[in-house]
Amino acid sequence: MATAIILILIVVASVLFNILAPWHATPAASNWGSIDTTQFITLIMSGIFFIAVTVFMAVAVMRYRHKEGAKAAYQPGNKKLEVWLIIVTSVGIALMLAPGLVVYSDFVRVPKKAYELEVVAQQWQWAFRFPGQDGKLGRSDIKFVDSTNPFGLDPKDPAGQDDVLVLNSEVHLPLNQPVKVLLRSKDVLHDFDVPQMRGKMDMVPGMVSYFWFTPTKTGKYEIICAEYCGVGHYNMRGHMIVDEQDAFDQWLSSQPTFAQTVATAAKPSRDSVLEKGRLLVEKLGCGACHSQDGSASLGPGWKGLYGRTEQLADGSSVLVDEAYLKAAILDPKARRVQGYPPVMVAYTLNEDELGALVALIKSLGTARQGDELSTGEASGSGDDLVAQGQRLAKSFGCLACHSVDGSKGVGPSWQGLYGKTETFADGTTIKVDEGYIKETVLKPNTRIIKGYAPVMPTFAPSDQELNALIAFIKSKANAGADASKAELGK
Numbered sequence: 001m002a003t004a005i006i007l008i009l010i011v012v013a014s015v016l017f018n019i020l021a022p023w024h025a026t027p028a029a030s031n032w033g034s035i036d037t038t039q040f041i042t043l044i045m046s047g048i049f050f051i052a053v054t055v056f057m058a059v060a061v062m063r064y065r066h067k068e069g070a071k072a073a074y075q076p077g078n079k080k081l082e083v084w085l086i087i088v089t090s091v092g093i094a095l096m097l098a099p100g101l102v103v104y105s106d107f108v109r110v111p112k113k114a115y116e117l118e119v120v121a122q123q124w125q126w127a128f129r130f131p132g133q134d135g136k137l138g139r140s141d142i143k144f145v146d147s148t149n150p151f152g153l154d155p156k157d158p159a160g161q162d163d164v165l166v167l168n169s170e171v172h173l174p175l176n177q178p179v180k181v182l183l184r185s186k187d188v189l190h191d192f193d194v195p196q197m198r199g200k201m202d203m204v205p206g207m208v209s210y211f212w213f214t215p216t217k218t219g220k221y222e223i224i225c226a227e228y229c230g231v232g233h234y235n236m237r238g239h240m241i242v243d244e245q246d247a248f249d250q251w252l253s254s255q256p257t258f259a260q261t262v263a264t265a266a267k268p269s270r271d272s273v274l275e276k277g278r279l280l281v282e283k284l285g286c287g288a289c290h291s292q293d294g295s296a297s298l299g300p301g302w303k304g305l306y307g308r309t310e311q312l313a314d315g316s317s318v319l320v321d322e323a324y325l326k327a328a329i330l331d332p333k334a335r336r337v338q339g340y341p342p343v344m345v346a347y348t349l350n351e352d353e354l355g356a357l358v359a360l361i362k363s364l365g366t367a368r369q370g371d372e373l374s375t376g377e378a379s380g381s382g383d384d385l386v387a388q389g390q391r392l393a394k395s396f397g398c399l400a401c402h403s404v405d406g407s408k409g410v411g412p413s414w415q416g417l418y419g420k421t422e423t424f425a426d427g428t429t430i431k432v433d434e435g436y437i438k439e440t441v442l443k444p445n446t447r448i449i450k451g452y453a454p455v456m457p458t459f460a461p462s463d464q465e466l467n468a469l470i471a472f473i474k475s476k477a478n479a480g481a482d483a484s485k486a487e488l489g490k
């Protein structure tokens with residue numbers, strides 16, 4: 001009896017919860033009311049089955065409860081009942097699935113007049129691209145990606161030159177214009193989701209997925225990543241602002257084209273070469289055998305390697321310079337450093353790629369080289385360095401966890417961080433200076449500031465990049481100082 005009552009109460013409470021709970025879907029701001037209808041059908045179908053099954057259980061518990069002397073009748077099968085169950089279940093499932101299939105085929109059948117918007121995801125930020133004047137998106141390939149070309153656009157494709165790039169997480173769209181959304185990921189699985197648009201789809205590395213919608217209400221809507229993609233996932237947000245056509249046009253014209261971003265980043269920086277080297281290391285898997293932090297590994301570590309004299313297996317010695325490194329990559333077994341097994345395979349790389357790898361190894365080189373580097377670059381003004389640091393912070397993805405406006409993130413906010421005294425988990429304190437920032441970027445989880453989790457991945461920026469990052473963090477110091485002064489004044 002008690003069990004039957006509990007079962008009935010569960011049914012009543014579930015139905016009431018669905019009707020009375022304040023958490024309902026926001027009104028749709030796009031043409032996809034049909035998606036809501038589909039969901040409603042699914043809710044009703046599964047609701048009916050849930051109620052029927054649970055009420056049946058309650059009745060069965062009451063009616064067939066144990067009685068003294070009663071014996072259960074043996075019934076090995078009931079064909080008629082089975083046939084009915086199969087029919088009813090099949091019809092129920094078909095009723096739930098069919099509307100979804102119809103709506104989904106609409107969802108990916110893009111009307112001809114739709115314009116294109118490309119969304120590019122990476123841990124843990126969004127970026128957007130519009131086709132520009134010619135109405136055509138230029139070709140892209142992951143091999144073109146570097147810090148000056150984050151979208152990986154083919155620099156030789158004329159269709160890409162006028163593409164409009166939106167290098168932050170906020171995109172505008174014109175009202176009542178159908179848009180085809182092309183989704184691309186640079187690293188792992190993400191999912192583009194704008195709840196009010198009822199538009200949502202996985203972004204799979206290596207392919208372009210798409211759907212379309214027409215925004216029907218102006219306003220600001222949140223873009224969220226709906227697929228767990230690493231520690232910064234929860235913070236992978238953006239905004240979609242639906243404007244009247246005029247306001248949209250004005251906004252769009254204020255965004256740079258691909259050609260413009262290339263021109264501004266044109267000073268052939270050591271940066272992009274290093275970035276290229278780093279991508280190659282990732283692609284070829286060099287890091288499996290060659291460490292970059294001086295730790296022991298299967299092959300010679302790269303830290304401090306450049307400019308060193310090494311003993312070779314045949315007893316001779318060699319100065320590790322550009323020529324030797326290139327030869328060693330192309331034919332690793334010919335002149336092998338003593339003490340390492342002859343396991344490296346030969347790589348066929350072009351001169352450009354070899355140069356990038358050598359530049360990367362050089363950047364991890366001796367202290368002498370490091371000094372040359374920083375003086376070489378110091379000619380740039382302080383502002384340049386800050387801008388460069390900001391770009392690096394973006395391309396490394398630092399900003400997913402470190403805010404620059406003082407808001408709380410996975411890691412300490414950079415606003416007002418420089419010069420502040422922080423307390424570590426073990427109770428000791430430190431004044432945040434250049435030395436500490438360097439330490440914590442290169443070996444993030446050795447000394448953790450109290451209240452933060454040890455989740456930061458290790459980065460291996462060059463000295464020059466590190467200096468740029470520090471300059472950027474430093475530039476955020478004052479904002480915080482002003483804020484705390486204001487607080488003191490209160």
Ligand code: CUA
Binds near residue numbers: 121123225226233234
């Ligand atoms: Cu990107 Cu979760």
